[in-house]
Amino acid sequence: MAETVIVACKLPHGIILEVGKEKVELKGSMHLGRPQTPFYMASQIVGLTKVSRDFWEAWVKQHENFAPYQKGFIFAADKKKKVLDEAKEKETLMHGLEPIDSAKMPKSLEQVKAGQAI
Incomplete structure (x- = not known):
């Protein structure tokens, strides 16, 4: 069996990586089974996929200028602990697709309940 790495993806819905005709779907940070709330989840949570x-090395060589890779939203390590440690280091790294933290919403907004006329 070929040697594997664990690829982490901070993007919420993951991404499909392609090399030639081979495709690998990376799990994103909102992958089913991850602890999350409807509005907010910890930014260091990542989707993990064995590749x-x-x-992985061929994909990196072909896509070294791909913005999510360059900015650190997609990264890999040999061991799960290493990749989770790197995710912790990148906790403050934001991609702009994070869920809304309801505690940080402007106070001037009014919540509308389901079925309530606007």
């Missing part, structure tokens, strides 16, 4: 090392 063949050969595939």
